[in-house]
Amino acid sequence: MASNKKFAEIATKWNEAEAVNHDIVLSTRVRLARNLAALPFPHGMTLAERQELIDAVGRAMKDTPLGQSGYCFFRGEELTELEKALLLEKHLISPQFAGGMKEQGILISADESIVVMIGEEDHVRIQSFLPGLQLSAALAGANQVDDWLEQGLDWAFDDKIGYLTACPSNVGTGLRASVMVHLPALAMTGRLEQLFAAMGKLGLTVRGIYGEGSESMGALYQISNQVTLGYSEEEILARLETVINQISAEEQKARDWLKEQQTVKLHDMIWRAYGTASFARTLSLREMMDCLSRLRLGVDLGILERMNKSQLNKMLIGGQDHFLMKEDGRELAAGDIDILRASFIRGVLDGK
Amino acid sequence: MLCEKCKKNTATVCVTTIINGDKTVKNLCPACAEQEGHLNMPLSFDHDFSWQNLWPTIFSLGQGELNRGSNAQTCPHCHLSFQEFAKGGRFGCSHCYEAFQPQLKAMLQRVQGSEQHTGKLPKRLAGVKGIRRQIDALRGQLQQAIDVENFELAAKLRDEIKVLQETVQKGDA
Numbered sequence: 001m002a003s004n005k006k007f008a009e010i011a012t013k014w015n016e017a018e019a020v021n022h023d024i025v026l027s028t029r030v031r032l033a034r035n036l037a038a039l040p041f042p043h044g045m046t047l048a049e050r051q052e053l054i055d056a057v058g059r060a061m062k063d064t065p066l067g068q069s070g071y072c073f074f075r076g077e078e079l080t081e082l083e084k085a086l087l088l089e090k091h092l093i094s095p096q097f098a099g100g101m102k103e104q105g106i107l108i109s110a111d112e113s114i115v116v117m118i119g120e121e122d123h124v125r126i127q128s129f130l131p132g133l134q135l136s137a138a139l140a141g142a143n144q145v146d147d148w149l150e151q152g153l154d155w156a157f158d159d160k161i162g163y164l165t166a167c168p169s170n171v172g173t174g175l176r177a178s179v180m181v182h183l184p185a186l187a188m189t190g191r192l193e194q195l196f197a198a199m200g201k202l203g204l205t206v207r208g209i210y211g212e213g214s215e216s217m218g219a220l221y222q223i224s225n226q227v228t229l230g231y232s233e234e235e236i237l238a239r240l241e242t243v244i245n246q247i248s249a250e251e252q253k254a255r256d257w258l259k260e261q262q263t264v265k266l267h268d269m270i271w272r273a274y275g276t277a278s279f280a281r282t283l284s285l286r287e288m289m290d291c292l293s294r295l296r297l298g299v300d301l302g303i304l305e306r307m308n309k310s311q312l313n314k315m316l317i318g319g320q321d322h323f324l325m326k327e328d329g330r331e332l333a334a335g336d337i338d339i340l341r342a343s344f345i346r347g348v349l350d351g352k
Numbered sequence: 353m354l355c356e357k358c359k360k361n362t363a364t365v366c367v368t369t370i371i372n373g374d375k376t377v378k379n380l381c382p383a384c385a386e387q388e389g390h391l392n393m394p395l396s397f398d399h400d401f402s403w404q405n406l407w408p409t410i411f412s413l414g415q416g417e418l419n420r421g422s423n424a425q426t427c428p429h430c431h432l433s434f435q436e437f438a439k440g441g442r443f444g445c446s447h448c449y450e451a452f453q454p455q456l457k458a459m460l461q462r463v464q465g466s467e468q469h470t471g472k473l474p475k476r477l478a479g480v481k482g483i484r485r486q487i488d489a490l491r492g493q494l495q496q497a498i499d500v501e502n503f504e505l506a507a508k509l510r511d512e513i514k515v516l517q518e519t520v521q522k523g524d525a
Contacts, residue, residue: 035446037446039445040429040430040444040445041442041443041444041445041446043440043442044430044432044444044445121442143472146472147475150474150475150476151475154476155474156446157473157474157477158449158450158469159481160467160468160469161449161460161467161468161469162469162471163469163472164443164446164449166442166443167441167442167443168443168449168456168459168460168463168464169441169463169464171449171460171464172464172469172471173469173471173472175471203465227464227465227466228464229460229464229465229466229467229468229469230464230465230466230467230468230469230470231466231470231471232470232471232472233471233472235470236471
């Protein structure tokens with residue numbers, strides 16, 4: 001690694017441009033929630049019980065491939081605040097996990113496709129990340145880790161209602177699959193509200209990647225299953241995939257419409273974003289995210305041939321506050337971060 | 353040129369309207385143009401989100417439902433009260449599921465739409481349990497075969513179930 005700080009590389013599995021098979025779907029995450037039968041759920045655990053949990057999971061991993069060189073295990077106290085912030089900005093851990101990392105543990109694979117959080121809302125949360133729309137492959141990755149861990153751990157499981165979780169909204173499969181989608185054309189044509197209303201009825205939820213609802217920055221949304229019980233893992237994923245494909249088709253239609261009916265306006269918007277990215281001297285996070293959304297649309301539609309997806313993905317992660325500050329290693333004022341951000345974006349455009 | 357409306361920002365949008373042959377030209381800044389509705393893109397999609405009614409509403413948790421449970425009750429294992437659960441939304445330990453089973457039933461039907469797990473099983477249980485699940489599925493098919501008077505298929509299914517049941521009994525012993 002170029003940097004001596006952990007997780008400081010911008011590259012992460014879900015953000016691999018070459019592997020993305022989809023313009024509209026950026027990434028897939030599958031999470032399995034598991035708990036040990038013998039311990040209370042994390043929010044009610046004593047410090048000693050938390051240690052016991054980390055030790056038990058650590059022991060179970062040791063004799064499986066999870067204990068081999070492809071994976072790293074850290075206890076909460078081994079990570080600095082900055083390293084936690086970097087993991088959060090890569091969307092590999094939850095804000096809840098980043099906020100309370102002592103007496104927690106994390107297992108992370110070298111390519112960051114597998115991240116296991118220990119001691120979050122549930123004892124163990126296995127996450128599998130992949131670029132593009134790859135629900136089945138992501139589930140297979142998470143299942144594999146679950147199979148390895150259960151060799152040494154006794155999961156809380158009920159004959160009728162399945163895997164038991166701290167919150168009954170996860171009980172059964174413990175499965176939450178989330179897909180990150182980029183919906184600029186639906187946002188521009190005012191169709192998102194309609195879409196969000198429909199999602200609830202389908203047992204799915206939509207959240208902005210940054211911020212809630214349609215206020216999200218950069219037209220990036222996360223769509224995930226709400227129901228975890230009564231359907232098999234495969235059925236849950238198949239249902240989500242059907243809806244994702246329909247949303248993608250709607251977004252594509254809206255893009256085609258913009259391209260044919262609003263040609264000048266669309267080109268103008270994309271090239272203005274390119275102008276901002278090329279010449280701005282300060283960029284807030286929101287302005288950068290909105291700019292990136294337009295640039296990505298331009299690349300997808302073949303309008304911005306001078307840019308590629310690798311650059312966009314690099315900006316998406318590297319343009320966030322802690323990635324910008326990581327070299328200095330100290331907190332900067334918001335205005336100073338915005339100057340760094342603009343300079344970073346210009347650098348990526350110059351091929352740095 | 354300054355925007356004709358707010359007279360503050362630079363006008364970058366030229367709006368031409370022709371009403372009954374009278375042509376008016378206004379130079380506006382993007383913010384004012386948007387305010388006046390000139391930048392809104394009209395929609396010409398000829399269809400709707402037709403799939404929005406495919407599945408019924410399955411996620412609507414009524415808080416009243418939660419409070420109706422017997423609140424004095426606590427989990428014998430971790431001593432969490434149902435009231436505390438209703439407030440925080442999280443159980444204290446895996447035994448809470450058993451302790452609060454009556455209240456949970458109605459809630460799961462609301463939150464999850466079902467109360468029978470049909471997904472992955474832990475390896476230690478997969479053997480016998482997996483076969484039981486197979487038997488349940490075959491029983492369903494058997495009933496269907498009888499309903500349509502396909503007795504040939506019914507006989508075949510009955511034999512399959514019998515074999516599986518014997519396996520379970522051996523496994524249990």
